Amino acid sequence: xxxxxxxxxxxxxxxxxRLVHEQRDALTQLDAAIGDADHGANLDRGMTAAVAxxxxxPSDDPAAVLKTVATTLIKTVGGASGPLYGTxxxxxxxxxxxxxxxxxxxxxxxxxxxxxxxxxxxxxDKTMLDALGPACDALDEALGSGKPLGEALGAAAEAAAAGxxxxxxxxxxxxxxxxxxERSAGHVDPGxxxxxxxxxxxxxxxxxxx
Amino acid sequence: MKKLINDPxxxxxxxxxxxxxxxxxxxxxHENRVVLRADAPVRGKVGLxxxxxxxxxxxxxxxxxxxxxxxxxAGEVFTSPVPDQVVAATRGVDGxxxxxxxxxxxxxxxxxxxxxxxxxxxxxxxxxxxxxxDDDVAVQDSLYTxxxxxxxxxxxxxxxxxxxxxxGRPLAQVADIAKRVNANGRSMGxxxxxxxxxxxxxxTFDLPDDEMEIGIGIHGEPGRRRVPLAPAREVAxxxxxxxxxxxxxxxxxxxxxxxxGMGGTPLLELYLMYAEVVAVxxxxxVGVARNLVGSYMTSLDMAGCSVTLLKADDELLRLWxxxxxxxxxxxxx
Numbered sequence: 001x002x003x004x005x006x007x008x009x010x011x012x013x014x015x016x017x018r019l020v021h022e023q024r025d026a027l028t029q030l031d032a033a034i035g036d037a038d039h040g041a042n043l044d045r046g047m048t049a050a051v052a053x054x055x056x057x058p059s060d061d062p063a064a065v066l067k068t069v070a071t072t073l074i075k076t077v078g079g080a081s082g083p084l085y086g087t088x089x090x091x092x093x094x095x096x097x098x099x100x101x102x103x104x105x106x107x108x109x110x111x112x113x114x115x116x117x118x119x120x121x122x123x124x125d126k127t128m129l130d131a132l133g134p135a136c137d138a139l140d141e142a143l144g145s146g147k148p149l150g151e152a153l154g155a156a157a158e159a160a161a162a163g164x165x166x167x168x169x170x171x172x173x174x175x176x177x178x179x180x181x182e183r184s185a186g187h188v189d190p191g192x193x194x195x196x197x198x199x200x201x202x203x204x205x206x207x208x209x210x
Numbered sequence: 211m212k213k214l215i216n217d218p219x220x221x222x223x224x225x226x227x228x229x230x231x232x233x234x235x236x237x238x239x240h241e242n243r244v245v246l247r248a249d250a251p252v253r254g255k256v257g258l259x260x261x262x263x264x265x266x267x268x269x270x271x272x273x274x275x276x277x278x279x280x281x282x283x284a285g286e287v288f289t290s291p292v293p294d295q296v297v298a299a300t301r302g303v304d305g306x307x308x309x310x311x312x313x314x315x316x317x318x319x320x321x322x323x324x325x326x327x328x329x330x331x332x333x334x335x336x337x338x339x340x341x342x343x344d345d346d347v348a349v350q351d352s353l354y355t356x357x358x359x360x361x362x363x364x365x366x367x368x369x370x371x372x373x374x375x376x377x378g379r380p381l382a383q384v385a386d387i388a389k390r391v392n393a394n395g396r397s398m399g400x401x402x403x404x405x406x407x408x409x410x411x412x413x414t415f416d417l418p419d420d421e422m423e424i425g426i427g428i429h430g431e432p433g434r435r436r437v438p439l440a441p442a443r444e445v446a447x448x449x450x451x452x453x454x455x456x457x458x459x460x461x462x463x464x465x466x467x468x469x470x471g472m473g474g475t476p477l478l479e480l481y482l483m484y485a486e487v488v489a490v491x492x493x494x495x496v497g498v499a500r501n502l503v504g505s506y507m508t509s510l511d512m513a514g515c516s517v518t519l520l521k522a523d524d525e526l527l528r529l530w531x532x533x534x535x536x537x538x539x540x541x542x543x
Contacts, residue, residue: 032414036288036429041409045286074325078263078289080318083325118321175317176431178355179348183432 003099004149008209009065010054016201017047023197030190034177039081039190046077046085066093066107080119080175081191084128087114101149104206105139112136119174126172126184128191134159135199150207153199160199164192211411213511218408222264222284229271233537236274242298243291245271246281250303256375256384257281257303260312260368261296262319263288265407266428269365269507272538278372279312279536287407287510288429290318296326300338308337308381312367312388314360315344339381341388343367345397345518347456348425348434359427362470362518363395365506369539373532387529391520396457398425398449399516402439403474405430405509424448428472428509428516442479446486449517454494459521464499466530467491468518473508475515480504483515491519500530506538 020027020043027040050072059065066089074086091114092107112132116122123133138159142152165188172184175191215221222243229245230238237246244261251257260270261283270282280303283291300309309330313323320342327338343360344351351358371388379387401423404413407430414430417423422445425434440448459465469484471477484503491498499522507516520526533543 028410032410034431036431037407037410037414038286038288042286042289075292075294078285078292078318078322080290080316080321082292083318083321119317174356176356176427176429179359179427179431181350181355181434183434 004062004101004104004206004209005099006060006062006065008206009062010058011205012202013047013054013065013069014051015205016198017051019197019201020044020047020194023193027190027194030188030193033187034172034180034184035190036176038079039194042077042079043081043085043194046073046082049076062099063093063096066090066096081194084115084119084191087118088112090114101143101152104149105136105143108139109136121174124170125174126167126170126177126189126192127174128189128195130167130170130189131160131163131192131195131199134163135195149209150203153203153206157196157200157203160196164188164196167192211406211408213406213408215408218411221408222286225264226284229537236271236537239298239302242295243284244281244295244299244302245274245284246299246302247274247276250280251305252280253305254307255305255378256307256381257300257305257309258312258368258372258375258384259283259296259299259303259309260364261285261291261299262314263290263429265405265510266507268538270368273365273368273536275534275536275540276543277376277532277534277536278368278539287409290316290322293322293326293329296323297329300326300330300336301334304334304336308339310371310375310381310384310388311338311340312364312371313340313342314364315342315357316359317356337381339385341367341371341385341392343392345392345395346427347396347398347452348427361399361428362397362468362507362516363392363520365470365502366395366466366468366518366520367391369534370526370529372534373529376532391526394457395518395520396453397516397518398453399427399433399472399514400424400445400449401426401433401472401512401514403513405473405512407510422514426509426514428507430509430512442483443486443489446483446490446517450487450490450494453517453519454496457521459496459519460494463522463524463527464497465491466500466502466520466522466526467498468502468520470507470516470518471505472512472514472516473505474511474513475505477504480515487517499527
């Protein structure tokens with residue numbers, strides 16, 4: 001049986017980078033509505049650099065792969081998404097212990113907790129947590145009921161997308177969109193949208209692993 | 211999009227190249243995108259570091275020099291600098307008396323400066339104090355927002371804290387001045403047009419010819435409300451009403467009044483606005499002790515302005531009058 005090893009995690013990162021690049025303008029448009037029109041460009045720059053860093057220094061150590069992504073994002077993205085996505089991958093790297101689905105779920109949960117701590121936000125604030133949180137819950141639940149990783153990640157991706165869509169009517173309480181007050185309602189949060197891509201990338205790239 | 215650029219991806223490094231050529235009195239670290247005083251670090255002087263997204267020029271790099279900032283970190287357009295940049299700037303200006311970080315209250319800026327301060331603390335014995343500016347009355351300051359934005363008062367903090375540092379005052383006192391300026395300053399801005407982020411290629415928001423946005427920030431983010439276009443004298447009232455309601459500006463030694471252009475508004479209109487601002491202040495019984503009129507904290511090509519009032523005292527006025535020599539603010543030196 002294959003495993004959630006360094007190669008699999010690298011494939012996840014590559015797929016996320018591909019999706020971010022493909023959705024770059026859509027993410028920027030979401031950000032233009034309630035933020036400052038740079039989310040797609042910034043994350044695309046960061047993930048392109050992360051893929052380049054993984055190519056420059058390939059590793060067999062799964063945690064090292066996640067850590068390289070983390071430090072690259074922190075060094076290149078800036079804004080709020082650099083520290084937040086960087087913290088996600090950094091904490092996930094620190095918590096990764098093993099190469100099965102459970103280990104991945106534990107790492108992703110640690111990454112989520114890191115984003116909560118760094119951003120001082122909670123679910124319902126109209127942020128990336130609204131996609132990542134439900135995704136973590138769905139992943140844990142599916143693995144807990146004995147589903148294979150591919151199926152569990154599929155459920156996580158669906159939960160992330162539902163969480164993303166549910167940000168539309170919310171009034172933002174964190175980040176730049178919160179400056180708009182009530183006017184932030186009626187738009188999907190760009191951070192929740194990019195976080196959904198992260199989970200969808202996992203579902204695509206890791207479907208056959210663990 | 212019509213802009214004097216080559217490739218949208220290269221706007222910031224190419225602008226820094228021009229800044230370095232235009233101002234040999236500054237030192238530009240192109241790798242880290244940090245602009246420093248050529249004589250940094252100044253021995254025994256508190257170092258002042260600020261920074262933020264690009265697109266607000268002349269803030270911050272235009273305020274690097276004697277009597278103001280020691281270093282400025284240039285992020286991507288409207289994107290805060292990354293921790294490594296702030297670490298490089300902090301190291302570069304540490305003259306042994308500690309370093310003050312002046313941070314505008316935006317989620318990304320605060321997080322990146324915090325991470326930088328943690329990195330500096332882990333590696334060196336440089337003392338770093340951060341002061342966060344949050345003077346924008348357009349934003350509700352509550353548990354339910356990221357807090358008020360740092361806008362116009364940031365320029366005044368950089369000038370006044372910079373003057374205090376130049377006098378050789380210790381870090382705690384320089385930080386106190388910065389906090390006092392922020393606590394006594396309030397701002398409100400408006401836009402006649404959106405701005406166009408080079409990488410986005412089109413205006414951030416659509417604003418019809420007969421409407422304006424009240425309560426905008428400096429990143430092309432929409433404001434609190436959209437209203438019909440009005441004459442300048444009514445705009446002055448709309449901007450000053452919430453400022454004066456938020457903080458009593460009467461009494462004392464008067465205010466420093468700052469009318470700031472957002473990048474796409476001519477000085478002709480800014481002076482006209484300043485006259486309207488003074489008229490409103492006279493009616494409100496607020497005396498103007500000093501003023502600053504011009505485009506100092508911009509939002510790319512946005513047309514519009516912001517008004518900042520700082521309730522001043524003897525000490526702040528003396529620090530305001532102290533010599534300053536930077537590319538974009540200079541007097542007495």
